[in-house]
Amino acid sequence: MRTLSHRLQQLPISSIRKLIPLSDAAKKNGVKIYHLNMGQPDVKTPQVMIDALQKWNKNPIAYAPSGGTADYLQALETYYHDLGFLFVNTKNILGTIAGSEGINMAMFAVCDPGDEILVFEPFYSSYKTSAQMWGINLVPIETSIETGFHFPSQEKIETLITPKTKAILYSNPCNPTGTVYTKEEVQLLIDIVKKHNLFLLSDEVYREYTFVDRPHISILKYMQEIPQQAVLIDSLSKRYNLCGARLGNLVTLNTSIFSGALKFAMSRLSGGIVDQYIGAQLVHVPKSYTQDMQKEYQSRRDIMFEGLSKIPGVVVTKPEGAFYIMAELPIDDAETFSIWLLEKFRDNNETVMLAPGYGFYDDPEKGKTQVRIAYVLEEKYLRRSVEILEIALQKYNN
Incomplete structure (x- = not known):
């Protein structure tokens, strides 16, 4: 049988979507997952x-x-x-x-x-x-x-x-x-x-x-x-x-x-x-639509940044726009940690899903301990996500 193209085999898998099968499996078992991995806004379409x-x-x-x-x-x-x-x-x-x-x-x-x-x-x-x-x-x-x-x-x-x-x-x-x-x-x-x-x-x-x-x-x-x-x-x-x-x-x-x-x-x-x-x-669409969203995302940004800043060992810089934040975590490998969150970790049968940072670098080693977080959830869910992440990091490192 003929082999597939080399370029197809070398094509990178999206670090944003790669772990979705694991999150789907967890959901089938009744686990609630807070999706911080994907820039999928929860705001209603006009x-x-x-x-x-x-x-x-x-x-x-x-x-x-x-x-x-x-x-x-x-x-x-x-x-x-x-x-x-x-x-x-x-x-x-x-x-x-x-x-x-x-x-x-x-x-x-x-x-x-x-x-x-x-x-x-x-x-x-x-x-x-x-x-x-x-x-x-x-x-x-x-x-x-x-x-x-x-x-x-x-x-x-x-x-x-x-x-x-x-x-x-x-x-x-x-x-x-x-x-x-x-x-x-x-x-x-x-x-x-x-x-x-x-x-x-x-x-x-x-x-x-x-x-x-x-x-x-x-x-x-x-x-x-x-x-x-x-x-x-x-x-x-x-x-x-x-x-x-x-x-x-x-x-x-x-x-x-x-x-x-x-x-x-x-x-x-x-x-x-x-x-x-x-x-x-x-x-x-009235201009107030995007103006209101801008205010909402800024509020969400503040919650996520302030929450992450208080977690020991986490390094972040305050985002100036969009709805993402790159965070350096006190771990050895962000993908291994992200898999562990989906497969092994639960807090009151809840967990979070992150996007491992390696996918945002040409050299994956540079982003090995980073994650991208999308703050596209309601404020109460973002607060709960930060709480879960802090508990998870404590447990993972012990």
């Missing part, structure tokens, strides 16, 4: 979007245009105009099947196999999977918990640039660290890509969720300055709690990137037409 889904009656359910339906693209144009970016229009917005496909499209458009993309580490785990699918080498730019995972100096970044470097990729606010980059940091990236003629890929799916007294600095602020180099990757998943609808988009003024990404989109025919019909309702 009712106007649910109403649109319930009213859908077109039969048959047809293909959508490969680049997105007119209504969906127009709604996205309106959204960006409301942010103040009036140059964005439907001709430079491409609908994608969530932000994940946008990442794939952007990488595929700017890199050949063997090319390199610089990425700030720790990084969203799917970046590594996407890069390996296309034969691209991710080159990590190390950041540290001691500095809140902010960017290192320009000199340190530039030492990693080689003739094979094609782009810099970053998420802002950052998944998994919650870091919100300053205007000076984003300007630093602009200066570097201009100096070295690189592409700049900005993943901004958590744009609305910042907890600092300074504005979020979008790549859109600089897109007209570097029109041939900038690509925005965006998504409705977390903004409107539409994770299951798989709605995203790219924005770029580079017509070659746009047309190439459209060819990619044509190869998978279309995104979901029902999904895009729902997404187009974003123009009817």
Whole structure:
């Protein structure tokens, strides 16, 4: 029998989802699990979007245009105009099947196999999977918990640039660290890509969720300055709690990137037409929806950060946005500990599920004692989760 491809065998398993079979088995035995492993918000989707889904009656359910339906693209144009970016229009917005496909499209458009993309580490785990699918080498730019995972100096970044470097990729606010980059940091990236003629890929799916007294600095602020180099990757998943609808988009003024990404989109025919019909309702969602969520996540952030900070041996830095926190735990191996939590540990028949940190690093050893925690549960459940984690750590280390 022929063997499977080497690239398939080398493809990393998501540390966010890898342990789900263990959690499913525990649930079958009646165990209550507090899921801190996945960024699946518990906040309700806007009712106007649910109403649109319930009213859908077109039969048959047809293909959508490969680049997105007119209504969906127009709604996205309106959204960006409301942010103040009036140059964005439907001709430079491409609908994608969530932000994940946008990442794939952007990488595929700017890199050949063997090319390199610089990425700030720790990084969203799917970046590594996407890069390996296309034969691209991710080159990590190390950041540290001691500095809140902010960017290192320009000199340190530039030492990693080689003739094979094609782009810099970053998420802002950052998944998994919650870091919100300053205007000076984003300007630093602009200066570097201009100096070295690189592409700049900005993943901004958590744009609305910042907890600092300074504005979020979008790549859109600089897109007209570097029109041939900038690509925005965006998504409705977390903004409107539409994770299951798989709605995203790219924005770029580079017509070659746009047309190439459209060819990619044509190869998978279309995104979901029902999904895009729902997404187009974003123009009817009041601004108070995301404003209220921002306040809710900030409150949850405070609970999680303060709770973790009080646990002996746990090291954390206060997240500035998104809804994640990276925590250094007083253990030898975070995956072993996470498995133990699901298979062996119970407190009043309850436990927590974590995302082992190794999946957010190029070198798994760097994240071996870290976990990513998503504070996407109600406040009372977050408090209980912290309590369980503290009890578990005491028992595990004794």
